[in-house]
Amino acid sequence: MIPGYIKKTLKVLSDAGFESYVVGGAVRDTLRGVPVHDYDVTTSALPDQTKAAMEQAGFKTIIDSSARYGTVVFINPGVPEEKIEITTFRSDNGYSDCRHPDSVRFTTSVKEDAARRDFTVNALYMDAEGNITDPNGGGEADIKEGIIRAVGDPVRRFEEDALRILRAVRFEAQTGFVIEENTARAMKETKDLLKNISAERIFSEFTGIVTAANGPMAIRHNLEVISVIIPELLIQDGFDQLSRYHDRDLLTHTLDVLDGVPVEQDGKKDTAIAIAALIHDIGKPAVFTIDENGVGHMKKHSIAGVKIAERIADELKFSNQLKHEVTELVLYHDSFPEPERKAVKVFASIFGFDLLEKLFVLQRADIAAHSPLGLGRMELLGKIIEVYKQIREEDPCMSIRQLAISGGDLMEMGYPEGPMIGAILKDVLEQVMLETLPNEREDIVRYVTGEYLL
Ligand code: ATP
Numbered sequence: 001m002i003p004g005y006i007k008k009t010l011k012v013l014s015d016a017g018f019e020s021y022v023v024g025g026a027v028r029d030t031l032r033g034v035p036v037h038d039y040d041v042t043t044s045a046l047p048d049q050t051k052a053a054m055e056q057a058g059f060k061t062i063i064d065s066s067a068r069y070g071t072v073v074f075i076n077p078g079v080p081e082e083k084i085e086i087t088t089f090r091s092d093n094g095y096s097d098c099r100h101p102d103s104v105r106f107t108t109s110v111k112e113d114a115a116r117r118d119f120t121v122n123a124l125y126m127d128a129e130g131n132i133t134d135p136n137g138g139g140e141a142d143i144k145e146g147i148i149r150a151v152g153d154p155v156r157r158f159e160e161d162a163l164r165i166l167r168a169v170r171f172e173a174q175t176g177f178v179i180e181e182n183t184a185r186a187m188k189e190t191k192d193l194l195k196n197i198s199a200e201r202i203f204s205e206f207t208g209i210v211t212a213a214n215g216p217m218a219i220r221h222n223l224e225v226i227s228v229i230i231p232e233l234l235i236q237d238g239f240d241q242l243s244r245y246h247d248r249d250l251l252t253h254t255l256d257v258l259d260g261v262p263v264e265q266d267g268k269k270d271t272a273i274a275i276a277a278l279i280h281d282i283g284k285p286a287v288f289t290i291d292e293n294g295v296g297h298m299k300k301h302s303i304a305g306v307k308i309a310e311r312i313a314d315e316l317k318f319s320n321q322l323k324h325e326v327t328e329l330v331l332y333h334d335s336f337p338e339p340e341r342k343a344v345k346v347f348a349s350i351f352g353f354d355l356l357e358k359l360f361v362l363q364r365a366d367i368a369a370h371s372p373l374g375l376g377r378m379e380l381l382g383k384i385i386e387v388y389k390q391i392r393e394e395d396p397c398m399s400i401r402q403l404a405i406s407g408g409d410l411m412e413m414g415y416p417e418g419p420m421i422g423a424i425l426k427d428v429l430e431q432v433m434l435e436t437l438p439n440e441r442e443d444i445v446r447y448v449t450g451e452y453l454l
């Protein structure tokens with residue numbers, strides 16, 4: 001089960017007289033019977049001793065953060081993708097920033113090392129033969145029963161490092177495990193400490209949660225924690241849209257939409273689609289009105305939603321690309337072109353093919369989470385996708401780059417350098433996309449010279 005280079009690492013360390021184990025996610029996932037994505041090794045050897053033993057065995061040190069965390073990363077020079085992270089047993093002291101230990105103390109006691117780890121299911125140690133050591137006790141049972149339980153006093157552990165609060169939610173989202181009661185209560189109690197955690201760390205846990213198969217359930221169970229990141233989600237809980245098109249409250253609808261976003265080959269959902277699904281209706285409560293018949297209306301909720309989406313994107317430091325995709329998906333989640341060539345082409349030109357396909361995935365999940373009356377649009381979406389597929393197959397001209405004429409060509413024809421060139425190209429593209437002009441050089445030259453006098 002353990003790959004050869006990790007077994008070799010364990011042997012190198014034990015031959016040098018030290019205790020060493022695989023620890024953390026690799027053990028947890030091995031015992032759960034799911035694929036392991038990376039192996040962390042831990043040892044009683046001090047970092048210098050680890051380095052000496054590993055280098056003598058032919059491994060190369062590539063990262064040395066031993067002074068701060070006791071971690072050294074090696075590669076097998078012959079096989080550089082075989083990376084090995086080795087951390088010395090340690091116990092952590094003081095967490096004045098709610099995230100990093102003020103100092104770490106190396107120890108030769110695996111029991112002390114286990115006590116500083118976050119959850120019992122993450123504090124199991126496996127030797128080269130696959131034997132498990134469980135110094136805290138209860139970790140193996142928690143894996144069998146599917147329980148996430150803090151090691152030690154949960155409130156204290158979350159006060160030390162508030163990121164653990166979100167890690168618990170992520171592990172629930174990824175494993176489907178249930179967070180033990182005292183741990184869950186402590187998470188709620190300490191949730192506001194998440195404000196001390198850097199945007200990058202929050203972003204990485206948050207995307208881990210929304211893209212995981214059990215994300216919707218984990219978000220519902222931990223709504224108060226998640227609302228530290230997106231406060232607008234709280235009011236969705238129990239929110240009745242007073243609409244015949246909806247048969248469930250807004251939060252349930254939202255989480256059903258997220259649930260309907262399929263996981264991809266890597267077992268995760270697309271990040272942009274998943275985030276957009278979670279916040280596609282986030283603007284609804286703000287624009288909600290009830291008419292004289294008692295029917296709810298949420299006009300322009302997509303526009304209200306985009307403003308909130310932009311704020312979330314900035315707070316969590318999304319990349320420009322992710323921010324663009326999420327805000328476009330939120331803005332257009334409720335927009336459907338006529339199911340005919342020209343309209344779909346124009347629609348496609350707004351997004352580009354890749355983002356349009358993401359929009360279709362979101363729309364399908366959204367429609368499916370409506371009342372039977374609201375399901376009617378599924379047929380329309382199906383037709384739109386049919387038309388789209390045909391257009392895509394033809395590989396049509398969708399961008400200025402694909403035009404049979406360039407800005408340089410226009411200048412050779414005598415048009416002056418400057419904004420006019422761009423304007424002409426944009427017009428030509430529109431004509432080509434609307435199929436009123438073929439994407440052929442001669443036709444375009446004739447059109448331009450007719451329309452734009454020199
Ligand atoms: P995965 O890699 O699947 O996200 P993991 O459990 O391996 O899960 P890592 O972040 O790789 O998580 O950390 C490895 C181990 O280090 C964890 O299993 C846990 O024992 C310990 N650990 C990581 N972060 C913390 C933390 N913030 N507080 C306490 N222990 C932690």
Ligand code: MG
Pocket residue numbers: 024025026038040
């Ligand atoms: Mg890991």
